[in-house]
Amino acid sequence: MSTAQRYLRFAREEVRGRSPAYEALARGVAGDARLLGLIDELPAPKRQPNLLLASARFLGAPAEDAARFLSWTVRHWAEVRETMLARSTQTNEAGRCASLLPLLALLPPPLALIEVGASAGLCLHPDRYRYRYDDRPPLGDGPVVLDCRTNGLVPLPARLPSVVWRAGLDLDPLDVRDEETVRWLECLVWPGQDDRLTRLRAAIHLTRQDPPSLVRGDLNTSLPDLLAAAPKTATVVVFHSAVLPYLTPAARDRFTATMRALPVQWISNEGSPRLPAVLSRLTVPLPENRLTFLPALNEQPLAMAGPHGEWLHWLSPGATPPSHA
The missing domain is CATH 3.40.50 (Rossmann fold)
Incomplete structure (x- = not known):
């Protein structure tokens, strides 16, 4: 499964009807060749949607608008990448x-x-x-x-x-x-x-x-x-x-x-x-x-x-x- 497909599946099967903001962001990432290329440089376990989205928000990314989020994440990729490598999606629900x-x-x-x-x-x-x-x-x-x-x-x-x-x-x-x-x-x-x-x-x-x-x-x-x-x-x-x-x-x-x-x-x-x-x-x-x-x-x-x-x-x-x- 490609990274784009993984983010589309996340949008369709996990956040659809639960978090409109995340559905829009995940679909946006799936269609952004620049960001997909950066994500694909990470180790496979670190490419997951939850980790990217949480890491960017942790650093202050604007999550309410997909276009602004994608642009911000590309510009701040060094910090986002460092956070993704250092942390895990330890969702404690x-x-x-x-x-x-x-x-x-x-x-x-x-x-x-x-x-x-x-x-x-x-x-x-x-x-x-x-x-x-x-x-x-x-x-x-x-x-x-x-x-x-x-x-x-x-x-x-x-x-x-x-x-x-x-x-x-x-x-x-x-x-x-x-x-x-x-x-x-x-x-x-x-x-x-x-x-x-x-x-x-x-x-x-x-x-x-x-x-x-x-x-x-x-x-x-x-x-x-x-x-x-x-x-x-x-x-x-x-x-x-x-x-x-x-x-x-x-x-x-x-x-x-x-x-x-x-x-x-x-x-x-x-x-x-x-x-x-x-x-x-x-x-x-x-x-x-x-x-x-x-x-x-x-x-x-x-x-x-x-x-x-x-x-x-x-x-x-x-x-x-x-x-x-």
Whole structure:
């Protein structure tokens, strides 16, 4: 896939209907030969739309007008390039906990949580958020509210799971006490998504009060040591969201083989193409032209979900898969 095609797919499948500004910018980049040439000089993993757009905004690019954005980015390419090489799209979306909660509730408590690709650790607090699924009474009483539309017979728990231990693993853990780090996380929220920005800030405030343990390391080499520290009296859960796109195919295969061999519960929440074994077990069609995540327990897909936890379709009898989200 060419870089232009990648940006058009981002515009069509990820930000369409969610961030008009980003849709316009992504389409603009796809049609700008100057900027495409500069992007193509970057290492392949660094050419992603989210990283370019967030880096330019982080440096002050005008995001409200595509023509001005393209011109500004070309003129300031040296700074944009440096930022893209130094940073990663560590989007730490607490809303994804709304997709994870029903899976966590299926496991025997208490739970010990390990998040792979934890970023700042905001998703390590599923027991501390308040969930609003459709018009049901809120679940939990935390200060951060996560809204989620549902379809199907979602097995929502009567109470939040008991979490007795939590830790995160990341190549570059983010410290929410650092203001520049917080500003970067805010730039990873798409323009126009004020609800996500408000939620991010609230989740950061909660995490600052009781930050989880975050370990710097590679998921294929550092996970065993972190597992050894987990309490033996709890159900150990290794989970991740939107991490696998940043691995090479070989690293992804190695991680999959490792997870199959470990004595843990494995919850994955990745885009549909990322785990072939999960996708192959899906018995209903995916929504067309829309990025869809597949929350799965030990490689068994149990739901379809929005990338930011905004909707959840449980794969149960009697429910019709969504044509779009």
